[in-house]
Amino acid sequence: MRNLQEKPLVQGEPLQNFPDTRYMGSKRKLLPELHKIFDQLDFTTALDAFSGTSSVGYLLKSMGKSVDSNDYLRFNYYTAKAIIENSKYKLSPDEVAEIIRFNPDKDNFIEKEFSDLYYTKLECRWLDSAMANIQFITNPYKKAIALSALCRACIKKRPRGIFTYTGMRYDDGRKDLKIELADHFAEAVRMLNNSVIKTGETGKAYNQDIMTFKKTNYDLIYLDPPYFSLKSDNEYSRRYHFLEGLVSYWDHVEINRSTKTKKFDRPESLFTSKNTIVTAFEELFDRFEKSTLVLSYSSNCYPDASTLKSLIKNSGREVELVKIDYVYSVGTHSHKKDNQSNKVKEYVFLGI
Ligand SMILES: C[S@@+](CC[C@H](N)C(=O)[O-])C[C@H]1O[C@@H](n2cnc3c(N)ncnc32)[C@H](O)[C@@H]1O
Secondary structure, rough: OHHHHHHHOOOOOOOHOOOOOOOOOOOOOHHHHHHHHHHHOOEEEEEEEEOOHHHHHHHHHHHHOOEEEEEOOHHHHHHHHHHHOOOOOOOOOOHHHHHHOOOOOOOOOHHHHHEOOOEOHHHHHHHHHHHHHOOOOOHHEEEHHHHHHHHHHHHOOOHHOOOOOOOOOOOOOHHHHHHHHHHHHHHHHHHHHHOOOOOOOOOOOEEEOOHHHHHHHOOEEEOOOEEEEOOOOOOOHHHHHHHHHOOOOOOOOOEEOOOOOEEEEEOHHHHHHHHHHHHHHHHHHOOOOOEEEEEEEEEOOOOOHHHHHHHHHHHHOOOEEEEEEOOOOOHHHHHHHHOHHEEEOOOOOOOO
8 A cells, every 4th residue: 555655635734633523433543544545546526425523524635536525413514514615714713702702692592401411501501602603603614613613612521522421420530621611612613724725626515314315426435334233322313412403503403301311313324223234235335336435344343344345246346345453432432442342443345
């Protein structure tokens, strides 16, 4: 494989700007490995089909590719809109100050519904105010930066970065937990602003279920679906429902009031059940029949490597498997960092 240095990214090494995150399944740490793989392939247009934090879309954009991005969770879509689709707009210090300042005319939905579930009453009040101020931003890209930064601030300020439990029981005294939400927000804007790059290519962010995604004429699609295992739940909205509600002020989701966490009912996904996941892969490989496939998956997940290889072959492609040593350390498993069972191989399947 070629060395990273051989083919520099557009505008130097912008990957260093990419905001670090705790998002479950984020590929940020694997970007150098993925770069080596993408660098061997001949393509101009690409779709990051399960974009999450947009880390891989950002790598592809930095390589000078025309890249679209898609995730069915809206808060991830805003990150893609902010740094994949957007090549120009940043939030100014004055605009950041406008968002942070307390707005007495704000609504009080978050304070009323969520006080002391994930944040204190005062913090919830500040989130109500920030959301009220963000509604005044008319430029869609600046608004996307603001919403993405607010979500990142919420993740940083939350023990373990997830919303599957209430209260602060995992507060380990980490520095991030002592920093004010407003300061986290300002820092997140700084990082996102730094990530806005112009490459000469255009791309678009989408917020759709990939199983019904209409545009299919990409040279390459990168697939990083939720990894399915019988041992743990791979459903993203359960972990991040608060962020998903936040970005529309709970306008596009309905809180299920029988739940202690005040989450909403999980969206339909073929990737969350053993009975449907093989069909999901088959349908996806067929839907993007003209595209080169790059699929991330894990050695300890279902289906296994030989099944995935057969599925890719059955879709009319030649298959190659690249194995990467990787220890994951996010989401519900971060407390088990040294546990040998976390030493899985990260698989990258190429279907050409
Ligand atoms: C493993 S994560 C992707 C991580 C991403 N590559 C990164 O580096 O941050 C999987 C993503 O797929 C999204 N997702 C799950 N089912 C989906 C579906 N049916 N259509 C589109 N996105 C989906 C989830 O919201 C989640 O963000």
